Amino acid sequence: MALRQAVLATLLDGPATGYELAKLFDAAIAHYWHATAPQLYQELSRLEQDGFVSAAHVTQHDRPNKRVMTITDAGRAELERFAGESSKPPAFKNDVLVKVRTADVVATDPLLTGLRDSLDQCRRKLDSYLLMEHRMLKGRSHDEYVATARRVGPYLTLRRGIRYEQENVAWLVDAIDVITRRADRRSPQEART
Amino acid sequence: MALRQAVLATLLDGPATGYELAKLFDAAIAHYWHATAPQLYQELSRLEQDGFVSAAHVTQHDRPNKRVMTITDAGRAELERFAGESSKPPAFKNDVLVKVRTADVVATDPLLTGLRDSLDQCRRKLDSYLLMEHRMLKGRSHDEYVATARRVGPYLTLRRGIRYEQENVAWLVDAIDVITRRADRRSPQEART
DNA sequence: ATAACCATGTAACGAGTTACATGATTCC
DNA sequence: GGAATCATGTAACTCGTTACATGGTTAT
Numbered sequence: 001m002a003l004r005q006a007v008l009a010t011l012l013d014g015p016a017t018g019y020e021l022a023k024l025f026d027a028a029i030a031h032y033w034h035a036t037a038p039q040l041y042q043e044l045s046r047l048e049q050d051g052f053v054s055a056a057h058v059t060q061h062d063r064p065n066k067r068v069m070t071i072t073d074a075g076r077a078e079l080e081r082f083a084g085e086s087s088k089p090p091a092f093k094n095d096v097l098v099k100v101r102t103a104d105v106v107a108t109d110p111l112l113t114g115l116r117d118s119l120d121q122c123r124r125k126l127d128s129y130l131l132m133e134h135r136m137l138k139g140r141s142h143d144e145y146v147a148t149a150r151r152v153g154p155y156l157t158l159r160r161g162i163r164y165e166q167e168n169v170a171w172l173v174d175a176i177d178v179i180t181r182r183a184d185r186r187s188p189q190e191a192r193t
Numbered sequence: 194m195a196l197r198q199a200v201l202a203t204l205l206d207g208p209a210t211g212y213e214l215a216k217l218f219d220a221a222i223a224h225y226w227h228a229t230a231p232q233l234y235q236e237l238s239r240l241e242q243d244g245f246v247s248a249a250h251v252t253q254h255d256r257p258n259k260r261v262m263t264i265t266d267a268g269r270a271e272l273e274r275f276a277g278e279s280s281k282p283p284a285f286k287n288d289v290l291v292k293v294r295t296a297d298v299v300a301t302d303p304l305l306t307g308l309r310d311s312l313d314q315c316r317r318k319l320d321s322y323l324l325m326e327h328r329m330l331k332g333r334s335h336d337e338y339v340a341t342a343r344r345v346g347p348y349l350t351l352r353r354g355i356r357y358e359q360e361n362v363a364w365l366v367d368a369i370d371v372i373t374r375r376a377d378r379r380s381p382q383e384a385r386t
Numbered sequence: 387a388t389a390a391c392c393a394t395g396t397a398a399c400g401a402g403t404t405a406c407a408t409g410a411t412t413c414c
Numbered sequence: 415g416g417a418a419t420c421a422t423g424t425a426a427c428t429c430g431t432t433a434c435a436t437g438g439t440t441a442t
Contacts, residue, residue, distance in 0.1 A: 002286070005288075005292075009295050019420065032285050032287040038402085038424080045423095060420090063421075066421060079298065080299045083304045084307070087310070087311060090288070092225050094226065094284075097350050098195060098275075101346040101347060105272065107277070117280070151298070152372070153296040160293075170356075210394090211393080232430060255438085388441105392439080407423085407424085407425105408422090411419080412417100413416105
């Protein structure tokens with residue numbers, strides 16, 4: 001039930017629509033909180049009812065109308081309360097690791113194909129994170145940024161995402177290598193790409 | 194809906210009871226698949242109905258009776274099928290990152306207290322992973338192990354967990370440092386532990 | 387004595403996913 | 415002409431969490 005707080009924490013960066021939040025939860029926030037669009041629209045309605053966000057209806061002519069959500073003082077107080085609460089252990093769901101655990105039991109080729117695919121996606125995610133970091137830093141060094149920026153929260157969480165994806169890439173490269181070499185040893189006549 | 198496969202993949206290491214699986218999902222598997230005990234008991238019933246596991250009822254005298262679950266050939270075939278499927282993007286839920294994102298907006302002291310707590314837990318988790326690795330390697334080097342072990346899946350996933358927790362510890366130490374120093378600058382008269 | 391461990395489950399509730407519904411505009 | 419982007423939501427369903435229920439053994 002910390003979806004509320006994840007949404008409120010995101011709105012600290014400024015007002016946003018449900019649609020914009022959905023994109024953010026698919027990008028910058030994906031490495032620590034997963035949520036789908038219908039979930040966000042529903043949660044925003046609840047947050048509005050509870051007075052944690054206020055909605056501004058914006059009429060547009062070239063595009064569909066939208067509802068821009070802004071965090072209220074009650075919303076900030078809720079984050080304050082949440083920060084003082086003890087944290088639940090994190091919850092992860094990662095198919096790729098489940099599949100790697102079945103190596104040596106399942107066929108090697110489809111497994112490797114899937115892993116190469118995951119590696120591609122991790123690299124793309126990493127690139128997008130590094131681009132965000134570049135835009136945040138605007139030429140400043142890490143030390144300069146954490147000493148002078150108005151807020152460091154979004155930067156610190158982004159750094160965690162970057163390190164996570166870097167580890168992911170390194171691990172996948174290694175896992176693919178290990179699994180490939182073991183497969184080669186078992187059937188040396190077969191060439192593997 | 195990959196809980197099934199996560200359970201089946203775990204049963205590749207040998208038969209286990211629901212209770213043992215619950216402990217594993219809280220320890221060695223926690224970094225890639227979260228599940229609670231009631232969920233596992235329910236899923237095991239379904240897996241049995243579908244013929245992916247077979248249950249052996251073991252009567253005990255000093256302890257409660259138990260049901261030992263073994264993966265069947267149909268279960269292995271299901272893992273085979275799953276390994277060939279394309280993977281869903283991983284789903285994460287991590288309160289700690291949500292809280293860090295609110296730094297500079299919420300009170301510093303309760304936030305830091307929570308982060309030190311998380312750091313403690315990460316270190317304990319890391320220690321337990323390193324112990325598991327030590328037991329798995331039995332004195333062999335990484336290269337020796339991946340070249341000669343019967344299966345490498347459990348080792349590869351464990352390595353991912355170790356690196357994840359190492360990064361977590363390093364990141365938390367840094368985040369605590371950054372947040373503490375910024376708080377000191379804003380109120381230098383106040384001493385911080 | 388009291389807590390922790392072993393061991394299995396159900397029931398009620400809350401959270402999350404998927405499919406569906408709509409419709410204009412802009413890019414290829 | 416077709417896909418992608420902008421934009422919001424509902425409804426049906428599945429999944430996951432929490433509380434409850436039981437009860438013996440072992441360690442402090």
